[in-house]
Amino acid sequence: MTAPPAVSAPGAAPESPPIGDRTPVRAASRRRRAKRALRGSWQLYVLVAPAVLFFLIFNYVPMYGAQIAFRDFIASDGIWGSSWVGFEHFERFFDSYYFWRLLRNTLVLSLYQLLLFPLPIILALALNEVKNHVFKRFAQTLTYAPHFVSLVVVVGMLFAFMDPRTGLINHVIELIGLEPIQFMQDPGWFRHLYVWSGVWQSLGWSTIIYLAALAGVNPELHQAAQVDGANRLQRIRHVNIPAIMPTVVILLILDFGSFMAVGFEKALLMNNSLNAEASDIIQTFVYETGLLEGQYSYAAAVGLFDSVINIILLVGVNQLARRYSENSLW
Amino acid sequence: MTSSTSASSASDTVRRSRRHSRLTSHDDRWFDRLNTAFLIVVVLVIGYPLWFVLIASVSDPHAVETGRVWLWPVDLNLDGYARVFAQGSIWVGYRNTVVYTLVGVALHLLLVLPCAYALSRRNMAGRTAVTWYILFTMLFSGGLIPTYLVVKDLGMLDTIWAVVVPGAAGAWSVLVGRAFFTQSVPEELAEAATVDGAGDIQIFLRIAIPLSAPIIATLALFHGVGLWNEYFRALIYLSDRDKYTLQLVLRELLVVSQETSQSGAGEAGSLIEQQRLASLIKYATMIVASLPLLIVYPFLQRFFTQGVLIGSVKG
Structure with missing residues (x-):
């Protein structure tokens, strides 16, 4: 038995049988099989339907609803009944005194995070050189652990460790003979705490992909390099790093894709009136004006501005990657 | 050298x-x-x-x-632990989180697995279109406010559904599942079963599901960890304290009370009381909240690693 036709468009006539296959019996059985494939198809749609409906309601309806950014949303009129105001909300945002502060804070935080992308690569390269399997496994498992600690607990740990009176860090600072620092209230410290606590949480976990790429490196390349007299560092430099470059590029593009969507949930937890100068970012502002103050349309406009920049960045970086390396998302 | x-x-x-x-x-x-x-x-x-x-x-x-x-x-x-265990709110949060996580994971699998399986079948007409329809949600999103309004219009505010439904399916999970089914459930198996008169739903339930324990574990674990640690959705959608999740209770104990104590703001009597309590139990609370995951994950590490890897190939 040959395989049935792979694609059977709904409503399409059964494929005409190939030459030498014109006996009526065969044609009939073919038709039956094609019918059966179609009958199979409607059941496949049943399987797909719940998810399709889900994405429609929770992804596409909100996308469509994003138009409230161009309307003046009044709860009693609903999304569709509220009147159009064009770019009014956007203009108000661009003209506001906090626009540049929000934009700067968001960009600086993203950039700071992005600049640290080599850290997990370095860790992965180092782990890859370990020959003792027990130690390697232990180091991996332990460095993955913070990934499973919730953001709330991580920020809770920050508050506990950085407490000016009772915190671990300030005990050390006092031990050296310096004055305790109000870390959590100081705008100057916010970014460092935010970014490095993130490094602590994700460093180990981010090595997984790189370690997998390194495991795929052809050992013959290493043998050849060894014969040429390359030492370990040179082999890392000339064999391992080129081998994981494609992965690095793809992950970097994806990082840019979420550039403006910096983990604002953590920023929100760390945000307070005293460090607001550095910790107010676009997304926390959307939450505060939209959900706390109820200015839905205005907040939606700010949020839309954020996602538009995101998309531009993603497409732009992908374009660059396509031009200057062989790797890109599409 | x-x-x-x-x-x-x-x-x-x-x-x-x-x-x-x-x-x-x-x-x-x-x-x-x-x-x-x-x-x-x-x-x-x-x-x-x-x-x-x-x-x-x-x-x-x-x-x-x-x-x-x-x-x-x-x-x-062990006073800290004694007081944590005596705290009603933490237990309410714990119970709610366990319930939300279980319900959420079940919902996730119910939505993602059938969809991923169907999309892995080459004889499904229009599967490219459906795949793009789902992929597109990775690029664009309506944003926080429109999503909130949808959840509100559906009457889900302040119910368990607001926490578990809006994130119940994601493009990433569908792609991971599809990649798994494509690799592990050969098309010939489905064809043979079709010839024997089985429908696709039956094939999915009787053949694909029994073969897919690893992907079920992977998807369930990723989604479960996410739900366990989720606080933002609970924060914006829940107001009734009896429905609070563990992370929301933790936020009050570990973050809000610390914030006010360190900035010297909010000297109301109950707040001071809460701060004193918080300083006594904060470390015990962190352990009680994190220990379940930290103990379990080393044994399930391969499923997590697998998820990251399949996801990255397809991502």
Whole structure:
């Protein structure tokens, strides 16, 4: 038995049988099989339907609803009944005194995070050189652990460790003979705490992909390099790093894709009136004006501005990657 | 030790490489030592905060606050735990989180698995279109406010559904599942079953599902960890304290009360009381909230790793 036709468009006539296959019996059985494939198809749609409906309601309806950014949303009129105001909300945002502060804070935080992308690569390269399997496994498992600690607990740990009176860090600072620092209230410290606590949480976990790429490196390349007299560092430099470059590029593009969507949930937890100068970012502002103050349309406009920049960045970086390396998302 | 052997004759190369291998083996030993030292430093830096939380949770709170706890518990004291267990709100949060996580994971699998399976079948007409329809949601999103309004219009505010439904399916999970089914459930199996008169739903339930334990575990674990640690959705959608999740209760104990105590704001009596309590139980709370995941994940590590890997290939 040959395989049935792979694609059977709904409503399409059964494929005409190939030459030498014109006996009526065969044609009939073919038709039956094609019918059966179609009958199979409607059941496949049943399987797909719940998810399709889900994405429609929770992804596409909100996308469509994003138009409230161009309307003046009044709860009693609903999304569709509220009147159009064009770019009014956007203009108000661009003209506001906090626009540049929000934009700067968001960009600086993203950039700071992005600049640290080599850290997990370095860790992965180092782990890859370990020959003792027990130690390697232990180091991996332990460095993955913070990934499973919730953001709330991580920020809770920050508050506990950085407490000016009772915190671990300030005990050390006092031990050296310096004055305790109000870390959590100081705008100057916010970014460092935010970014490095993130490094602590994700460093180990981010090595997984790189370690997998390194495991795929052809050992013959290493043998050849060894014969040429390359030492370990040179082999890392000339064999391992080129081998994981494609992965690095793809992950970097994806990082840019979420550039403006910096983990604002953590920023929100760390945000307070005293460090607001550095910790107010676009997304926390959307939450505060939209959900706390109820200015839905205005907040939606700010949020839309954020996602538009995101998309531009993603497409732009992908374009660059396509031009200057062989790797890109599409 | 630069390699300059490229220009030499063959026999020379052999001799040189021999000398090199002696040199590099000396080099290698140093490399290994430095590398191990580096990794030990990384392990200590990442592990110490967790270790400190653990020993602080079983030490006398006063010893912790005056900085006498460094490497080992000081004045062993389980009061923190006793008080955590006496705290009603934490237990309510715990119970809710367990329920939300279980319901959420079930919903996730119910939505994602059938969809992923169907999309893995090549004889499904229009599967490219459906795949793009789902992929597109990775690029664009309506944003926080429109999503909130949808959840509100559906009457889900302040119910369990607001926490578990809006994120119940994601493009990433569908792609991971599809990749798995494509690899692990051969098309021929489905064809053979079709010839035997089985419908696709039956094939999915009787053939694909029994073969897909690893992907079910992977998807369930990723989604479960996400739900367990989720606080933002609960924060914006829930207002009834009886429905609060563990993370929301933790937020009040570990973050909000600390914020007000450290900034010296909000001197209301109940707040001071809460702060005093928080300083007593904060480390124990962190342990109680995190321990279940931290104990379980080393045993399930391969499922997590698998998820990251399939996801990255398809991502």
